[in-house]
Amino acid sequence: MRKLKILVWISCLILLILFLQEEVISIETEEDIFGLNLVRSLGGNSQVRKEVALTFDDAPSPFTKEVLKILDNYGVSATFFLVGSQVEKSPEVARQIVAAGHEIGNHSFSHCWSSDDSVETLVEDIKRAEEAIYRATGQVPLYFRPPGGMVNDKVKEACGQTGYGILLWWVDSRDWLLTEEEILEKVKKEVKDGAIILFHNLATTVEVLPQVIEDLRREGYKFVTISQLLRY
Numbered sequence: 001m002r003k004l005k006i007l008v009w010i011s012c013l014i015l016l017i018l019f020l021q022e023e024v025i026s027i028e029t030e031e032d033i034f035g036l037n038l039v040r041s042l043g044g045n046s047q048v049r050k051e052v053a054l055t056f057d058d059a060p061s062p063f064t065k066e067v068l069k070i071l072d073n074y075g076v077s078a079t080f081f082l083v084g085s086q087v088e089k090s091p092e093v094a095r096q097i098v099a100a101g102h103e104i105g106n107h108s109f110s111h112c113w114s115s116d117d118s119v120e121t122l123v124e125d126i127k128r129a130e131e132a133i134y135r136a137t138g139q140v141p142l143y144f145r146p147p148g149g150m151v152n153d154k155v156k157e158a159c160g161q162t163g164y165g166i167l168l169w170w171v172d173s174r175d176w177l178l179t180e181e182e183i184l185e186k187v188k189k190e191v192k193d194g195a196i197i198l199f200h201n202l203a204t205t206v207e208v209l210p211q212v213i214e215d216l217r218r219e220g221y222k223f224v225t226i227s228q229l230l231r232y
Contacts, residue, residue, distance in 0.1 A: 044170040045194040045229050051222050053196045053229040054078040055169065057107055057145065060086050060093035061201035067209065068100055074213045076223040078102050080201075081145045081167075084109030084129030091136035098137045103225040105167060106130055106141040113147045113155075122158035130162070143167040143226055167226060169198040173212075176200055180208045187212055191221070194229065 044053075056067060059080040071078055080097050082104055087094045097104060109129035113122065126144065134140055144164035146155050151166060159166055171190045173183050183204070187197065199205050213223070 042165060042196070042230065043168045044192075044196045048194040048229060050193055050220050051224050051229060052191060052194070052216065053224055053226050055081060055105075055145075055167075055196055055198055055226065056205070057081045057198065057200050058083055058086070058111065059097065059107075059201045060090040063203055063206050064090075064093050064201045065096070066206045067201055068096060068102075070206065070209050070213075071102070072100060074210070076213060077225050077228075078223065079105055079143075079226045081105040081107035081143075082129070082133050082141070083107050083111045084125075084132035085111070087129075087132045087136050094133065094136040098139055103227060104133065104137065104139060104141050105143040105145055105226070106133065106164065107145050108147050111147045113150055115150070115152060115154075117154065119154050119157050119161070122154060123161050126158060126162045126164065167196070170195040171197040173197065173199050173205075173208075175202055175205045175208065178204075180204065180211075183208050184211055184215065188215060188219075191216065191219075196226065196229065 054071075054076065056064075056078060059082050064080075080102055082094060082097075084106075094104070106126060106129050109125045109132065113125070130140060142165075144159055144162075145167045149168055151168070156166070170192065171187055173187055175183055178186065191197065199209070216223070
């Protein structure tokens with residue numbers, strides 16, 4: 001009987017490993033292991049059909065309330081990556097994001113990272129942001145997006161130590177640089193099933209966002225949060 005139980009356990013373990021491997025393959029990802037934590041760098045999910053995730057960096061900002069109003073008008077759920085220092089300045093806006101049903105991510109405390117920073121410095125900054133976000137919203141973010149999308153071995157190790165997956169993007173709207181027409185053209189050209197789309201909390205974003213939503217809906221896309229997009 002004992003041998004039979006062992007065989008059953010081994011069979012279950014093999015099946016679980018095969019299942020997890022299949023799941024990892026289904027989401028385009030880079031993986032590294034630091035300690036006991038598996039750090040995934042994700043830009044989207046190629047398994048889903050006609051779903052995209054809008055993400056907004058550097059919140060809260062003076063334009064976040066307007067972004068929230070547009071999303072509410074269109075019934076769109078999104079994911080906001082919060083900067084800890086800005087959350088401390090505008091905690092009520094961070095709470096509004098959560099109250100509206102949107103997902104939140106960690107975008108560092110200082111938003112001022114350098115490739116010269118030590119792992120210890122990065123870990124401290126990530127934790128400080130997490131604490132500020134939790135104090136304001138009562139939620140702990142599930143994902144981390146490095147400032148400027150900076151990913152190197154030290155960033156990966158810092159995320160491993162703090163338990164975060166790294167969330168990047170497939171489509172960068174470059175709303176901090178391009179005109180409204182250029183943003184619309186770029187998003188339309190680069191969007192695909194399962195894409196994570198990067199925006200910011202800027203005046204240009206507020207102006208172009210309604211048309212982005214209308215264009216993508218016309219193409220048959222549904223808007224989901226990061227967790228919903230990566231559910232498979």
